[in-house]
Amino acid sequence: MTEPTATRVHFYQVGSFAVGNRLLSADDRTVQSNPARTNSIDSGHRACQGCGEALGARYALDAAMRATNDRLVAVNATGCLEVFSTPYPETSWRIPWLHSLFGNAPAVATGVAAAMRVKGRDDVRVVGQAGDGGTVDIGFGTLSGMFERNDDVLFICYDNEGYMNTGVQRSAATPPAARTATTDVVGPEPGNVFGQGKDLPRIAMAHDIPYVATATVADLHDLERKVEHAMEMRGARYLHVLVPCPLGWGSASSDTVRLARLATESGLFPVFEAEHGVVTGARRIRRRVAVEEYLRPQRRFAHLFSGAGRPDVVARLQAMADANIERYGLAPDEGE
Amino acid sequence: MLQQIEGSRAIAETVARCRPEVVCAYPISPQTHIIEAIGAMVKDGRLTPCEFINVESEFAAMSVSIGASAAGARAYTATASQGLLFMIEAVYNAAGLGLPIVMTLANRAIGAPINIWNDHSDAMAVRDAGWIQLFAETNQEAADLHVQAFRLAEELSVPVMVCMDGFILTHAVEGVDLMDQELVDRFLPPYEPRQVLDPDDPVSIGAMVGPEAFEEVRYLAHLRQLDALELIPTVAAEFAALTGRASGGLVHPYRLEDAETVVIAMGSVLGTIKDAVDARRDAGERVGVLGITSFRPFPIAAVAEALREARRVVVIEKSFSLGMGGVLATDVAMSAPWLGQRLVTVVAGLGGRPITRRGIEDVIERARRDDLAPLTFLDLDEGVIARERARMSASRRSGPFAENVLRDLGTATEARR
C-alpha cells in the first residue's frame, strides 16, 4: 500500500475568521473571545440596536488594553459614541476616559500623552477616538496637527459615514448617492454628490506618520492585529474603522457585521495598512461581490433600485470599487 | 532680584519657575514673546521636565492644555484677542471640566477692523466662561499674579486667566523683582489634581449632563467662584508675607479715604489714573481710585464697601458692550446700586488709543461738575463721526466705515474709486 501524503495542517475549522475557537490556545484567540476581556465599553450603553460603533469601540479598545497591559487612556470627541456612553448619571466606560469637545479630541489626546511623558509614565498609552464627523470634518485641523507633530497617540475613527447623532446629515465621509438629511433624494442627482469627500487614510499617509490602517467590524482578527501592531509603535498612528449604522444607513440591526463584510468584499471599503506613508499590506477580497449586493440592503441607497432604478449611478459606484481593487491589489487570490 | 526686563520676558521667567509641565505655543501678538522665551528655556534644558508643544491653532493650544491638565500635568499657555476667540469653545470647556489651567491673556482689541493694540475686549468676551480673571496693573504684578494664579487654580480646580495689557505691559521694559526658584517653590506646592486620568483609578470625565442636573452643575461652578473670592485675598496676603509685595487680591484701593469722587479701572491704566488723582489731591480735591484686580469672580462686597462714602463714581474701561455700554461699569452698578445716576462710564483706550494723565484729569474735573454723560467716549473725534454718518445717510453704498474714517484722517491713501 502506498504511503499517504502527509499534509501538515494548521486548519481550525473557523479559527481564521470567527471570534474564537476552542481548538486554539488562549494566546491565539482574539481578545474578544476571552471572558476576561476588558469590555472597555460596558453593558447598559444607549446605542441603537446593532450599533457598529459600540462594537468597533469595544473591539479596538479591548485590543489596545491587552496590548498595553491595561495602561490606557481614551479621549473621545463629541458624537454618538460619547452621548450613548456617558449620559449622567451613568457611564459605560471601564477605562479612564475624557470627553472635551467635538473638534479637539486629537489635541486633547496630545495633551494627555504629553502629560504622561512629562510625568515619566510612558507606560500609559493614549487613544483618541471620534466618529467620521469628528475626524474628517470638524476635528480635521487638530488631527492633522497631531499627525504632523507625530504625537504619541493612536487615533481611531469609527466611520459610519455621516452625522448620525444629530439625525443623519452628510459628512465628508458620506459616500456618493447616499441619502442623508442634508443630501435628500430629490432632483436629478438624488443623494450625496459624486466627486466630493475626503479619503482620510490617504491624507493621514501623506503626513508620513508611522502607521495608518483601515479595518471593519467584520474582521475582528484583522482589526485586533492592527491595534496591537499600532500599540507596538510610538508616534502618531491612525486607524480608520468602518462601523455600519443601522439608523443612518437604513439597514436591519442584524446586518451590521454583514454590511461591513460586504463593504470590503465589494471593494468599496479597502482594508489596508501603511507605514511611513507606504502601503505595506492589503486584505484581499475573499468572496467578491458586486456593489449592488452591498447597496441593496441599505435604505439610504433605496432610490437606486426603486422603479426603473439608477443603473448608471450603481455603475459609478462599481467603478469606485473597481478602482479601489486596482489601487490596493484587492482582487481575490486565485490560488485559494 | 530686581532687574530691568521686558514684561513678556518677566512673565516667561516667572512661569518657568512655576514649573509648568506642558506648555502650548501658538503665536499671536502681543503674547508671542512669552512663549518664545519659554520655548527657548525648554529647548536649552533650563525648564525641565516640560513638554513644549508647537500647536496648529489656539483651539489646539487650549485643547492640549485640557488633556494635559486632566492627565495631571500643570498646564500653561498664552494668547490674545482673536486667538482667545478661536479657542473660546475650549476655554469654556476647561472651566466646565474644572481644570486648573493658567493662561496669560495679553489684552488686545478684537477685529474687524483688525487691530493688534491693547484694549480689554478679548477678556470681556470670555467673562462668563467660568475662569478666574485677574488684571495686572504693572509688570511686577503681572509676574506675581502668575505665581498666585497657579496656587488659586490648583486649590480651587478652576482655570485662571492673568490679563495684562498688550504692548503697554508685555513689551515694556521696566524693573521687575523676579522671584527666585526657591521662593516660588515655597509658595507653590506641586500640583495635586482633584481628578486625574489614571489607569489605576479609571473614571469618565466629561459626561453629558441633561436638564436634571445641569443647573446644579452650573451653580456649583458659581459657588466655586465665590470660594475664590475668599481665597484670592488669602493667597495675596500670604504672597505679601513672603515677598513684601501687595500684588493680587480682589481690589486695589488708592487714596479712597474721604474721597467724594472715585475712579474705577483695571490694568495698566491705573498707573496713569493714580498720577492724575495725585495731581487732583494736590489741588485739594477729594478724589480716589479703586483698581479692580479680580474681574471674575467680581468682588461685589469689596467694591460696595469701597464705594460706601463716594458721591460719584467714574468707571474708566477699555471695552464696552455695543448697544449697551460699560461692561465693568455694569458690574460696579450692581455692586453699589445706590449710586444710580452718580455712576458714569468712560470708555477709553480702545484699540490702543493712548489714555493720558491730562485726559483723565479732565474726566475727573468734568465728573466733579456733573458734566459727564452716563456713557462717555474719551477723545472721540466727533467730526469724523458726523462726516461718516452723513455719508451713510446720503448713500446706501457708502463703503466700509473703518476705511472711510482712516481716509478722513489722512492716514490711508485713496484705496479705490
Place this chain on the structure above:
Amino acid sequence: MERPFAITLDVGSSRANHTGSWRVERPVYVDRLPPCNDACPAGENIQRWLYHAESGDYENAWRTLVEDNPLPAIMGRVCFHPCETACNRAQVDEAVGINAVERFLGDTALAHGWSLPAPGPATGQKVLVVGAGPAGLSAAYHLRRRGHAVRLVDSAPRLGGMLRYGIPAYRLPRDVLDAEIARIVDMGVEVGLHETVTDIAAAREAAGADAVFLAVGAQLGKRVAIPAGDSAKVIDAVSFLHQVADDDPPLLGRRVVVYGGGDTALDAARTAKRLGATDAVIVYRRNREKMPAHAEEVEQALGEGVTVRWLSTIERFEGERMVIEKMALNAEGFPEPTGEFEELDADALVLALGQDTDLSLLEGSDVAVADGVVQVVDSMMTDVPGIFAGGDAAPSNRTATVAVGHGKRAARGIDAYLAGRVDERPPRHALAEAGRLNTWYYADAPRTERPELERIRRQTNFEEVIGGLTEDNALFEARRCLSCGNCFECDNCFGVCPDNAIVKLGPGERYAVNYDFCKGCGICVAECPCGAIEMVPERI
C-alpha cells in the same frame, strides 16, 4: 478622591441601565439536526463524534461513535455514506470525508485495543438473534449493552454474514472484520455457528428466548432464464463471492461476464479480475447514469480494467459465445430492445441481478411477509409479539449500514417489549438547513482524498484498495465539519454582541444570553456560523 458632580462618573455605572427592555425579539440557542446525522441509516451522531475528533480526542470520538454503531472500522470501509451526500459542506466546497474519519477512528481503536462499553446489568431476559450479519451483530451489541443475554446463531461456519461472504476482502480486510466481530462476542454473546434455523417458534423455544430478532439477510441470488448450453458456466454472484470468501473460488476461466448493474456486479467483476480473469466484462441494460451501483465503485472498477457493455442484455450463452442485444432508452428512460445483436467471447457468466431472502423458517408462523420480506413496524417488531426482524430480510435498501441501524432499533424495540414499555423515539430536532449557516466563517478547505492502492497492484491481489487517512489528514477532515445547527463554541455570538449581553459559560458549557442587556439586534443570530441561534418574538 472627591469627584466633580455629574461631570465625572464612576466606571461601569451604566450596568444599572437595563437595556433589555428595548427588545421586541429575543435570541435563543437551539440545537438542530445536522443533515449527516439525519441521513445516517445507523443513527450515528456523526457531528458529535467529529466534534471530539476535531480536538484530537479520538478515543472520545470513537466512544461516541460506538454508542450507535459498534463496527466503525468496517463501516468506515463499506458504507456508502449517505451522510456525505447530505453534508452541507458540499455547498461550500466539498462534503466532509466522514466515512474516512470513521474508518480512521475504527482502525485507531483496533490499534489501541479500545474495548466496547461493558454490558449492562443482567436483566435475566434472553434474546435469540438469527443471523450474524451486520444487523444481527448490531442487535447483539445493543442488547448486551442493555443487559439482555444474547444467543447469536448463523448457518455459516463464521460470523459476519454478507460482510464476510458478500464483500470482497480488497474492500474489507478480514483482520478488520474479525477484530470488530470479536469485540462484540467478547461482551458475552453466546454464539452458535453452523446452526440453520428452520422453524422460528421451535428455535425460540429451544433457546429459551424471551424475544427473537430475525436477521437472516438475502442470500439467494436471483436467476433469470437465459438460454445456455450445458457447457456454459453460469453462477450467481452471491455464491461466487461466498466461495471466494471460503477460499474455494470456482474456476471461471479467463473471460468472465457479469450480468447486472449493482454494487454486487462490480464486486463480482473486480473479484474475477483478481482471480486471474483477463477480461471482466459487465453487461448492463441501461447506461452509466442509470446504474444503481455507487459511482466511486464504478470508477474504481473501471480503473482496474473492468469493462462495461452499457445498454446491453444477454440473449443467450452457448459454449464460449455469448450473444448480446443492444438496447436503447425510451422517452421514459427504460431500455427497449433494438434487434441489434453482438457476440462476445466468454468462459463464464456471473449473474448479479439481486438477491432474495430465504424465509422458509417462518412457515407455519403468523409473521407477515410481503414482497419477499418480513413486514415490521417502527420498532422492527413483526406481527408476532416478541419476534422482530431487520436487515435485508426486512424492507430496506439493503446496505450494511441500514442493517446496523436496524439492529440498533430492534434492540431498543426488544428492550421496550421485554420491559412492557411502548417504544417511543425521542422527537427529532428540526433539520439544520444549509440556508441557516453563515458560511463566511468557515475556512476554505478542500477535502482530503484517501490514498488509493496503485492500480497495477490491485489487479492481482486482494489487498485493500482504499487506504486510511493519516492522523493529520483525519484531523483536517474532521475539522472541516461545519457543525450544522449545533453550537461548537466559536465565540462569535460572544464577540459580536454590541451590548456584551452574551455570557460565556466555559468550555463545553456554551453560552447564555443576558436578557437584562440584550437589545434584540439579532447580530448574534446573523453571525452564528452554524445556525444555532434563532430570534423569537418577545412576549410583550
